[in-house]
Amino acid sequence: MIKSLLIANRGEIACHIIRTARRLNIRTIAIYSAADRQALHAQLADKAVPLYSVGKEAFSATDTYLNHALILEIAKAEGAEAIHPGYGFLSENAGIARKVSDAGLIFVGPSADAIAAMGSKSQAKQLMSEAGVPQLPGYHGADQSVATLQKHADEIAYPVLIKASAGGGGRGMRVVQSSSEFAEALASVKREAKAAFSDDQVLLEKYLPNARHVEIQVFSDSQGNCIHLHERDCSIQRRHQKLIEEAPAPGLTEETRQAMGEAAVNAAKAINYSGAGTVEFLYQDGEFYFLEMNTRLQVEHPVTEFITGLDLVEWQLRVASGEALPAQQDDIKRQGWAMEARINAESGAPDFLPSTGTITHLAWPQDEQVRVDAGFRSGDRISVYYDSLLGKVICHGSCREEAAARLSAALAQLKIVGIDHNASYLGAIVDTAAFRRGDVTTAFLQKHHEAIAASLATRAMSQPQTRAAASDTASLTSHAGHHAGDWGALNAWRTQQSEASRRYHLDALYLSPRFAGGTPSPATLPEALSGAGHAGEAQRHIRAPLPGRVIALQVKAGDKVEAGSALLVMEAMKMEHTLRASHDGVIAELHCNEGDMVQPDQLLMELDA
Known part of the structure; x- marks a missing residue:
């Protein structure tokens, strides 16, 4: 067994790896950026090493968690036998896996050749076509x-x-x-x-608009053994980002489950795979099509752990140490049903913009059948440099109905103050009749947005502080004008954020944060990304809707633009956000350059009508 392990990651996955390694008596080494100097993963590990030197603080992912040369240097200096990449960052980089191996260390994951074979989606599709797996x-x-x-x-x-x-x-x-x-x-x-x-x-x-996203967890060792650990359904997505996952997948026949499992195992065997991997399929009208293979541990792996009783990180470490798989295919039984909700730092509908700031209070739900994988605590700060995942709430039940009810209750118990988050929105999804029926597709959010809105309002009114303040909503009804539509008139408690203060305020009409004085922030109104002002007015001053980096300017001073034209692109928490003109006009002046880091409400450009 490996004796010392460097974890080349952060957040909840780093914490999970550290806890499992500790149980196996493996010494752990964490790494951290300047933004993560007080992070939980850095405090849990046996030793934590900064990814920067004194006087030269580094924050961005490129300079820290993607700095493979520095990470290898630290691993050697600290006597690490192996490097676990977690997911994201370096986890699916064949070149890094090869460099780790060439340095005499163990890469906890598949070989560089296997990563390269499936890391290229084009090459992977060719391999799957040759293996007879249906293609779109x-x-x-x-x-x-x-x-x-x-x-x-x-x-x-x-x-x-x-x-x-x-x-x-x-x-x-x-x-x-x-x-x-x-x-x-x-x-x-x-x-x-x-x-x-x-x-x-x-x-x-x-693109299949009514497809389901169903994936198979596979595991292989260096002795040639390969099995699957059943399937997961990850159809509840927004912007191709998974929000709620479950295992097993609802509504599949046993014949389909078996066919998918066999196809996934054949895919892994075709590239001499070793370690944890996931083969993803699109499923529609009784047919399934190869989507891609992820050569790493998935964010949603806890639902598989819940229904199998296994620790997949432990399996990874054992396989990386040269051991055979701890079990064979016939040993892997399904036990009940599990669901996972990804808790992200983001504003509410309709924008879902990343939210940054300090978590002033955080209380995760507690129950025997509720598991929380988290990398943040009260007092931690959410920065713009990394993705918005705060943690995951995973629930288990004897059946799907029980798991869903337990997840709904757990999301209601979760308390986060200081930043915006999506727990209420996720709970509203789980509470819809369509979700409870198992009527899930990748178009779920668009198809059932009215039901989600109604569910969100019901959940909000069930909160004691909301009921107590409900009588205050009458004074806000005069602001209904530009919030008519699918997401209008929802009651919800929102975290208030401004440079001066932070407080709760019952917002009967706006679904976005308001300043403590009661006036909406122009950068957080639903129209912000289209440049529209109050009541649909043309907005001359284009301001940043969130903190981030300007990565592309699509216009210059003097350019004529039409309503809907792209003006600039911002990047925040690894996602792109395009700001568009609300009306025809001329770019009067630019107040930013490509590469600039900007703050909420910062003036970016002026657009004359």
Whole structure:
């Protein structure tokens, strides 16, 4: 067994790895950026080493958790035998896996060759095609010219999904509804892919609007054993980011489960895979199609652990140490049902913008059948440099109905003060009749948005502080004008954020934060990303809706623009956000440059009518 382990990650997954390693008597070494100097993972490990030197603080992922040369240097200096990459960051980088091996250390994951084979979505699709796994119509060729990609997209017929070939975690993906939208969407995907994966090659797929996302957890060892640990359904997504996952998948026949499991095992065997991996499929109308293989542990792996009684991190460490799989296929039994909700730091509907700041109070739910994987506590600060995941609430039940009821209750118990979060929204999804029926697809949020809105209002009014303040809502009804529509008139308690103060305020009409004085922040109104002002007025001053970096300016002073035109692109918490013109006009003046870090409400440009 490995004796010392460096964890090249942060947050809840780093904490999970540290706890499992400690149980196995493995010495742990954490690394941390300047933004994470007080982070939980750094305090849990036997030793924590900064990813910067005195006087040269480093914050960005590129300078810290993606700085493989520095991480290898630290691993050698601290006597680590192995490096566990967790998920994200370096976990699916074949070059890094090879460098770790060349340095005489163990990479806790598959071989560099296996990562390379499946890390390229194009190559993976070719391998799966040769293995006889059904494929969606698409293009994954080497010619990456805009003209060629546009031609193939038109031939596939819209809607079409543009996907980063080296991508993962839902990043570097856009659904394109028409030919006229293709060029702008392609440019956005390529930018995001280059920044996240250092590779801007893309592939195209026919987009299935009513598909389900079903994936199979596989595990292999170096002795040639390979098994699957049943399936998960991850269909509840927004912007291709998973929100709620469950195991097993509802409504599948045993024949389909078996066929998917066999296809996933065959995929792993085809590339001599070793370690934990996930083979993802799209499922619609009784048929399944290969989507991609993730050569790492998935964020949603706890639901598999709940229904199998296994610790997948322990399995990873044992396989990396050269041991055979601890069990065979016939030993893996399903036990009940599990569901997971990802708790993110973000504002509410309709924008879901990343939220930063200090967590002044955090109380996770507690129950024998509720598990919390978290990397944050009260007093921790959420920065703009990394993704928005705060933690995961995972619940188990004897059946799906029991698991769903338990998850709904756990999300209601969760208390977070100081930043915005999505727990109430997730609870509202779980409470809808469609979710309880198992009527889940990747289009769930769009299809059932009215039911979610009603559920959200019901949950909000069930909170004691909301009921107590309900009589105050009458004074706010005069503001209803520009909030008519699907998400209008929802009662909800929102965390108030401004430079001066932070307080709770019953907001009967706005779904976004308000300053303590009661007036909405222009940067947090639902119209912010389209540049619209109050009551739909044209907005001359274009301000930052959230903290982040300006990564692309689409206009210059003097340019004429039409309503809906892209003005600039911001990046925050690994996601792109495009600001668009609310009306026809002329760019009067720019107040930012590409690469600038900007703060909420900061003036970015002026647009004359």
